[in-house]
């Protein structure tokens with residue numbers, strides 16, 4: 001990777017890893033508070049550290065890692081011009097300024113509103129301005145990526161674009177369309193409200209706009225992991241991409257189905273017509289299909305790589321996998337975790353079952369398996385080769401050993417923590433609450449053992465974070481100098497040609513917009529028209545007379 005491009009990605013990695021340390025520490029504290037054995041010192045509030053934890057890990061770490069990684073993929077596959085690099089830096093600094101502003105308000109205790117910042121919880125206006133900067137910065141990154149692919153297409157007319165560049169652009173299109181929702185609620189509702197220009201806010205509108213963004217957000221996290229699974233892992237295991245066309249189809253299905261599904265986070269909210277909830281639940285089941293295609297594809301890659309090495313028996317290919325190579329091992333544990341994690345997602349999405357699990361700590365267990373295991377272990381797996389590539393060092397035996405231990409520690413800690421969250425959730429334990437025995441309630445006493453298990457799991461995970469941080473610093477400053485491979489996989493030679501229709505951007509973005517309009521227009525009009533008296537949807541820019 002050219003040095004100047006490497007620096008862009010590396011800046012993003014710094015923010016991501018510092019976030020990991022701070023956010024992880026907050027997570028550890030939370031699990032202790034929930035046991036009832038720890039009271040936070042200096043009057044620090046539980047919701048303050050919960051907000052730091054959620055914002056800094058779910059929003060800051062992910063966004064910086066993803067945008068940095070995607071810049072590296074684009075630079076490697078389609079190149080980055082000087083002008084594009086300047087804009088990439090502009091994106092980075094805009095996001096960083098926004099992050100700092102937001103972080104300050106949370107640390108001062110002026111924005112303990114959790115990462116979903118649901119109204120009527122109110123934060124200091126700077127919190128919302130900070131978020132706006134982060135989103136605007138990420139939009140600059142979107143347009144840099146779009147321009148990179150556009151320039152490449154112009155220079156290579158009629159050719160299919162490199163797979164990873166195609167995937168990055170899909171992810172950024174999803175991001176751009178979905179952030180329009182969160183930007184609207186922040187700009188039209190939260191900022192005027194927090195500045196005191198209006199004195200009321202329509203909560204259902206704000207939550208609906210939030211989840212219009214909030215669900216595609218989880219695929220914005222997942223798709224970079226899939227990029228590594230489809231486009232990098234085959235190379236690491238000595239195989240080939242099973243089907244370029246299938247990989248692109250999966251990503252297109254994400255573009256189509258990841259947005260019009262936000263209601264599955266609002267199944268228990270009154271004020272939304274059940275018919276439209278039903279439609280969005282059907283679409284939610286549709287968005288599981290590209291993940292099932294991915295599972296199929298990965299098994300096919302593993303099997304064909306094993307068979308090409310001469311393993312003949314039914315499951316012989318399993319032995320052919322490079323189990324001792326951390327670049328494979330960490331993402332592979334992530335993939336295995338995604339089997340129960342995805343099943344949990346389908347449980348959440350089923351209307352009747354959602355009544356049981358919604359707002360319980362089961363949901364927290366769900367996203368610690370999906371995001372904090374599947375996605376994060378894949379990100380760690382990427383870091384072990386990407387950071388040496390960026391810093392001009394080698395992935396040596398020490399990094400590999402530490403990485404393997406880190407992965408095992410992480411998987412073990414998460415198994416305990418997330419497992420007990422799932423069980424406690426089924427026993428009714430609420431999410432997002434500090435310790436309470438609910439007036440000595442018998443049911444609450446059932447949860448206590450699981451809260452301890454969460455603290456044990458959380459402590460093991462924190463050891464995992466310290467190991468990762470040590471390895472990060474080692475990769476940046478101490479690993480032997482040299483040229484590390486950027487593992488880009490190639491396609492199977494006899495693979496059928498990729499249909500060109502898969503690159504018809506107008507068609508796919510057009511269908512995505514139609515689906516969004518179908519799933520949201522009528523319910524949104526309905527929500528606004530039937531708003532309770534005194535809560536008109538948008539009083540902006542004029543306050544109530």
Ligand code: HAS
Nearest residue numbers: 218264291295298335338342345346348349358367370371
């Ligand atoms: Fe989710 C809540 C439904 C996936 C994250 N989700 C959340 C929240 C987060 C989150 C953060 O319908 C909480 C939000 C909040 O704060 O309130 N989720 C789903 C569904 C899926 C899903 C249907 N979620 C994710 C992913 C996330 C994520 C991915 C982050 C990255 N989720 C929900 C619902 C709620 C929810 C409801 C609201 C709950 C409530 O009431 O509040 C699907 O995308 C899952 C599909 C996945 C699969 C698995 C495919 C398996 C693969 C692995 C193959 C393995 C191999 C290895 C090849 C069908 C691809 C094999 C090797 C061997 C050795 C065996």
